Amino acid sequence: MEILLIGLLMISGLTLGALGSALFNVPRVVGYILAGMLFAPDFLGGLLGAATTEWTRPVVAVTLGVIAYLIGGAVTASQLRQLGWTIVTATLGKVSGSFVAVLVGFTLLGTTVADVPGWTFTLLLAAIATTTAPAAIVAIIHQYRARGPLTTALLGMVALDDMLALVIFSLVLAAIDSAGFTSAIPAVIWEIIAAIGFGAAGAYAIERAARYLPEQELKLVALLGGIILLTGLAETWHFSPLLAAMTLGFSVRMFAGAHSEPLFRPLEQLQEVVFVLFFTLAGLHFAPAVVLSHAGLIVLYFLLRAGGQIIGAMVGARLAGAPRVISHNVGLIMLPQGGVAIGMALMLTSVPSLGDSALLIVNIVTATTLLTETLGAMATRFGLARAGELSQSAEASEKSKEAT
């Protein structure tokens, strides 16, 4: 029955996403989430006999591993040097700003939820708040043919910030799994060292093996097999699967050098499939009662994340001496939150100690994703227009389309 449900989720997600985008100009993500909601256990999913969503855990673990691999392989050490200080410090500022704002805001307001200590809940939300949705931002850059220093900084930042977000999320997850502060430190050290060690060793093996696998199809088998194996090992030996997959991506890129494209392209082509799965599965967990009873928390998370990243990115960019056009716009432009945040939230449903709090986090993140994919897209366009980086002809053509 689960296989039938996955098929229905993907086809209905695709249909609603494409129709919503073509007829109402809303991001496809909205359609994906709505399709998931339709098949929630309380609605059509119940009729299909899918009363629980536990079966989604291995799917989420593996698909998030694929995304972590691609994020790890996004940038090489030499590209990092070329990107320059403005992009690096603005990204650090944006990530730390959103993390600290959510952490401090929720702590000061004394937010408590059932099942888990308040700090666990707050730390997890703060870690998820650091992510961005590159696809939504790149779509707007392309639609309005934006170009200029802000656009360049933005392209670098969206590639870097999910990398930092994954590191923070993995560390937070390792820390909350431990029984106390003293046991958290060795646990976190083991999570990091083992993940880096296994990820790097796996990358070496995959890169060497790929030399004897000329066909793309065989490389895809090696890559997916490697990621699934690493995720399984991480589960068995208790190290971070996300850090391991990210190290795998980074190291494969390093070992393969300029010949790395065939080791990323096959999985990049699967990325949209992964995101359709994430968003529809998030919709599947969507509980209207939970959202309505925690509406205040959702609004608070949205505002703290937005405020924190706008101020953080501004401070980070100013520290590197970036011009005003970058420092005053870059945090605002990066409001959209998407697949990686949803994937992280879904991953929490497999942490037994979190209980119902995981479901609450999934609902908060899903609801704010709907907000940020619509309002955030407008903010991205506004910021780029304020910086004077939108193409005049593209803007005029969009306005005439809206008028007709």
Next chain:
Amino acid sequence: MKTSEWLKIHPVKALTVASECSLQDAARLLLDDPEGRDLFVLNAEGQVCGHLGFWHVATLLLAELRPTLSLRELVERITLGTVADHMDDQVMCASVDEDVGDILYQHDLFQQHVERRVEDIPVVDEQRRLLGVIRLSDLLRDAINTAPRVPDE
């Protein structure tokens, strides 16, 4: 037929570039030769050390026209770098004593074309110095001309 003989019958100008050149310079070289689709990168000793195809150069320099880009391509778009940063350093070269008829099998040119859009096979000497290239279009032309004709009914 040996590759050395083939090169005499089908003399093709191989396009070469230094690894420290910019991508814009590489694009100019390719555009100057209407039939050129492959650039071979030579090191200081004149040995073949990499390959860069027209399609690869075009996708890098025209990245902003593409509606979707992976994270990897986003970073590439703003850190273009030099030819060395993008060239494929695993170039499959033919030697002078190879049989031309075996080249398509031994070098799996079609798979290379799928992955890297390679159309020219470089022919090198023992020191890996470039002697010339065997063009896919010439191989195709030759195959058509030498294939036995089906008799008319």
